[in-house]
Amino acid sequence: MIHLVALDADDTLWHNEPLYTSTREQFRALIERYEPAGDLDDRLYAIELRNLQHFGYGVKGFVLSMIETAIELTNGRIGSADVNRIIEWGRGMLASPVELLVGVQDAVEDLARSFPLILVTKGDLLHQETKLARSGLGHLFKGIEIVSEKDARVYRTVMARYGVEPERFVMVGNSLRSDVLPAIEAGAHAVYVPYAISWVHERVPDGALPDPCHYHQLAHIRDLPALLQRLGAPARSGV
């Protein structure tokens, strides 16, 4: 029986990666006014990865990484108007409307009738709070856990905070690396709902799929309420 359902936010409830993808395309076009952009994607990713330990996940770290990449790839020739442009993209990303995935509204409303829901997400604290408020879903969540990393330790802390046993907890999200594998490592259930595109950092090697007793995969979030009913709703279900 499931006592607490945790949902990832970006690319699980609302679209996020397309915003990064389109910003990366604008960034490539900007760099190509200076130099052939060649291995830009690899360079940007390497700098993002190096900066993760300092800046964490989210738009602000991404903006700082783009500025550093631009300076490196143009051998310092990038103009300050273009640096301003990159920062302006960041402000635009942070202010961008929240677009729910198809079926999310109904699925989350349906789930909330049977289970307490929490949101567990990485990224900028202020930005994630703002997105949840703009999503119109905030009132359906009992709690919001914005975390700096999603590993087994963090899932154990979240479960302890809500006083729920791992066997009674399920994490739902679009990232095998962040939502599924560490939740299962912590003894919980996990539901993988893939999104059309994923940041390379969130990918895992083939063959890393986990313990089938706790692992579930869905093609679409609209099938989540039925799956969780099968796993078992608490007694107050249907009341």
Next chain:
Amino acid sequence: MIHLVALDADDTLWHNEPLYTSTREQFRALIERYEPAGDLDDRLYAIELRNLQHFGYGVKGFVLSMIETAIELTNGRIGSADVNRIIEWGRGMLASPVELLVGVQDAVEDLARSFPLILVTKGDLLHQETKLARSGLGHLFKGIEIVSEKDARVYRTVMARYGVEPERFVMVGNSLRSDVLPAIEAGAHAVYVPYAISWVHERVPDGALPDPCHYHQLAHIRDLPALLQRLGAPARSGV
């Protein structure tokens, strides 16, 4: 009787503002290689303030605001090596050692024997978690609440989360604007422990001092355990 003690972090438990002050001094020296820096402090603060709604509190937003200010004040002549330098200062600030204020170690250990303690702080999530880990005080806190803003609503949410009545909750910090006034507005007690310097954004006009029944001021955090014992420790005190 007090059931939960919440402590601010930056400039209450450890030094923080001096890091910003010395970075602002380096920033002024950098700008002066281009232009007389004149009203640099006002310009930087105006840009920080405009960016707060987008970037929130913390080092990354400060770095982005410095870059924008530098571009504006140099009329776009800032060199990309200097932009890199500003980002490098940010990484340095994030990695900088955590230096506890005098008396904090003893006071927090003393308090933790009588009261459950939580940390309530603004800023970058990852950075604040890292600082708490480096501080060596993490094990003394029952919870950590990293929030995007400190207003009465946020304090009410925190109190609800820990199931504590406002009359049983006390917030301790160095900012009248963030730690004291909104906590008292939410019905809680608050203890103001001033720090030597404060960011202009955290200042409040004279005469804004609150309800004396719930307001306490201390010259030094070492006097906090005795004050809270007078307000009343829970029954498990001394056990």
